[in-house]
Amino acid sequence: MKAAVLVFPGSNCDRDCKTAIETSVKGKVEMVWHQETELPSGLDLIVIPGGFSYGDYLRCGAMAAQSPVMAAVRREAERGVSVLGICNGFQILCESGLLPGALLRNSGLKYVCKPIELTIENRATRFTNAYGDKQTVWMTQGNGDGNFFADAESLKAIEDNEQVVFRYVENPNGSMNNIAGIINRAGNVLGMMPHPDRAFEAALGSADGAPMFKSLVDAVVA
Amino acid sequence: MRAMTTVTAPAPQKPEKSMAQKAADYGLKADEYAVILDRLGREPNDVELGVFSVMWSEHCSYKSSRLHLRKFPVTGPRVICGPGENAGVIDIDDGQACIFKMESHNHPSFIEPYQGAATGVGGIMRDVFTMGARPVALLNALRFGEPGHLKTRRLVEGVVSGIGGYGNCVGVPTVAGETNFHSGYNGNILVNAMCVGLADADKIFYSAAPEPGLPVVYFGSKTGRDGIHGATMASVEFSEDSEEKRPTVQVGDPFAEKLLIEATLELMASGAVAAIQDMGAAGLTSSSVEMAGKGGLGIILDLDKVPQRETHMTAYEMMLSESQERMLAILKPGREEDGYRIFKKWGLDAAVIGETNTTGRIVLMHHGEVVCDLPLSPLSDDAPLYDRPWVEPAQEPVLPLADVPVANVGDALIRIMACPDMASKRWLWEQYDRHVMADTLSDSSTGHDAGMVRVHGTRKALAVTSDCTPRYVKANPYEGGKQAVAEAWRNLTAVGAEPIAITDNLNFGNPEKPEIMGQIVRAIDGMAEACRELAFPVVSGNVSLYNETNGIAIPPTPTVGAVGLLKDYDKRIGYNKVRLGQVILLVGETRGEMGSTLYLREVFGLEIGAPPKVDLESEKANGVLVRRLIRTGVARGVHDLSDGGLLCAAAEMALASGVGLELKNPSDLDDHVYAFAEDQARYLVAVDEAAAHLVIAQAAEAEVPISVVGVATGSDLIFAGLCVSLATLRETNESWLPAYMSGKA
């Protein structure tokens, strides 16, 4: 698998994503600076990593969404390339309109870092195929703005189209409908708050993130 | 640039004070000022006086403690660089090095808890990456006033969100720490932050300027009027009028820090850096003076070139500003362009602001005039060094067991597990990103005695901990100093790591008082003794004195931050995986040390009695045995015994593992003594039933006291008529802090 991990000023999970892909599926990973206007050719996956792009000042992900590289991501996404946004990456995807909704301040108003249990709501995506019959998985999460919001109409559409991929078993932040991760209508852009990139081997407390990368590899082969 | 010899004083400020008066205002003593006059052969001007006052402040010169800090052992087979640089450096094999240090931000955090704590974290990270290391772990040791005190809740709220706000954004996991509450900190809280980084052992960067004629580059954020006189503020007592003296608060920008880390490491990798130094306390002054001074050179700076955030800044303000996220580097000849390319990429302000030379002087130009021209050597060589008078500090007498009041063991357990010092700090550490960098093996939440992070891409891991038991140090500074070191050593041992070296943060009151100076001297004696015996050298540290308000000093708090190495992280252990049927062994001797225990304080409100004696021989022998049990895979769970003694350690083990423990008292001691004595050098070790006799034999052979104290069974904690469910215990331990923070406790 050939993947690109985007790097914005303030990204801090860029290396984690690279390691996760290399470790779990031996993928080839290129780091791409936010000023680039083109992405490498032949990508199977674009990862928008977690962190605090531009300090998360103003609004999480707002300034990163305006970066030159995001125009290229939009083009690739339209061509059907897989795009995975984790944490700040999810916020950037929402801010750039590639995913519906927005992420608000956590209802407790605090940054929350903890292992969290998720139900896999939709196993029929290229990101979740390899989870098999697994009902729930553990990953950790760490964010201050993970409270998913969409207006009534969008939320209904998200649910009706089975775009919810992960839900929290116990809601940590006030997210509507316990939403932890959603996918776009076309099924190639996924955003999620929990970190598969911190759960790719047992030593880290959970390896439940690894099947996500395996799914993507399977999707490439298929 | 060329140094000129005439010195033009900056425009006089309105009601002109005499220089001697100003010197006093800046915190210089009359005899210190006399030395300045003597060395210069003339009166200093404002800028020069400012430079002297910060360089000779307690914070920068260590004038009260330097003499005693020399007692610390600072060398060892793994020490690459001991105290004296920005941080200590140790060898962790395979050409890799670990760089770490701890530092206080006590005064700023009391004034503005969020920014004070945040900038404390930022400052300590800069000390570490300045030497070429990528920061990989953060710790913090916090001491707050009593929960009922008016300011405490707001301070906890602010400090914790400041630490999280900064570390989380930069993207370095906060993996361990400690938090105490005591009325002794009502007027002066302690915020000690530690940073641990990784570097290649042959790519360590130092601050000494290597040769003349090299460009001096400033990069990072712009300079504003932040925290002017912060270093001298950190060297005076608080009083009623501190509010007025209060400097403009420094505001941290963690985003800028993240960019600064990446740019600094990239600049270093490019080969352009000849020497480098962060701008910490006393900013541009201490960084330029130290770089030139350590190199035996001179330096000239043109302050007009300094990137400035505010208009009309004076030379004095620029030299004393403590604006955050700034660095000073000396580049190799002709490498300015490399620098500018990297700074531009990361969006940082940068400028060549000066040059090294051979004059042995620091010369500052502003608006085309020389505003400061000082010889460098007096700034460091003639810095005051005090052998302050001290008296042997008062010591709590040994408390005979017969005088220890008796409580119901179950009631006492609940009281202690729920008390502010023992209660779970989940509310706090859930606000810290503990997993970023994807190498965290253990952290505050996992049930280990130390935080552990992998050395990226290897089988190795670093174990880190921070420890001090101020009530012991107060009761007996010498034993308490020893204990802080021993507990840190024990915590590293208990996860299976080889303890390597420590950093320290010596927090005390006013050293001009002989009783306080006595605490400092004796605590250092005790620490040094323990470091020597345990082959645990001190490689970096920080001293914070004058932690007093209206004449009341904090409890003496010499915090120890320690680092250990695991060669194979699969051999790590915690107390979170004890399984039903396993046997619980107690390693170490229980004589019944009840003085200065949590039992006395929490159940009876008594803060009396000599603290537990630290026997370094047994500490070593017991630790070596425990490490062997871990290495050979026999130990299935290990927890050191500290606050609250055996029963509290057992309770923590049961909670972390989710299994019940049935314990007995195999000794002649009364149950309440056996349960809550805080004898040192002890561990609880869980082993498979079949292995127990073997382990006991091994211990006997090593002449280490060991006894069977229980077995893992059911879902209750059982001891001497006490039976409490894990659910109740958990509720007891978890509820205090969140309830307190929401105003309900």
Next chain:
Amino acid sequence: MKAPPLKAKVHVFLKPGVLDVQGKAVEGALHGLGWDGVANVRVGKLLEFDLDGSDPEAAKGELTAMCEKLLANTVIESYKVEVA
């Protein structure tokens, strides 16, 4: 000589349907301190800056563009612009 810049003000606030958790927390805290008469607290952002130009109307157009592009997330936020 350069003309003095215009003074821009941009007020960004959550749309009525979006739960303002910060506002709610402030309200709770104010009640806790005894200010019971406080209700419907909303917390918004106020950005102030200098803007080159001399035509306030044109400037307003620019500000609106800035809001649409960056300063506000119109999924959840509304904005008002002002130039003096």
Next chain:
Amino acid sequence: MKAPPLKAKVHVFLKPGVLDVQGKAVEGALHGLGWDGVANVRVGKLLEFDLDGSDPEAAKGELTAMCEKLLANTVIESYKVEVA
């Protein structure tokens, strides 16, 4: 019937000279998007709420007390209050 509440506005902003990290970042982003004419961006908070009472002057006093006690961090922030 109850009188309609007063409308309170509280503007909390960093004191001059205090580094405004948000403002700095927003300014950088706006420049990056081509709005070079923007300078001195400062980001503040604007709180709006209903307040029981009928005397705007008395209400202003209350608001000031709220700011001193809770709404502003007076070590680094200033505030302005308004009642309508």
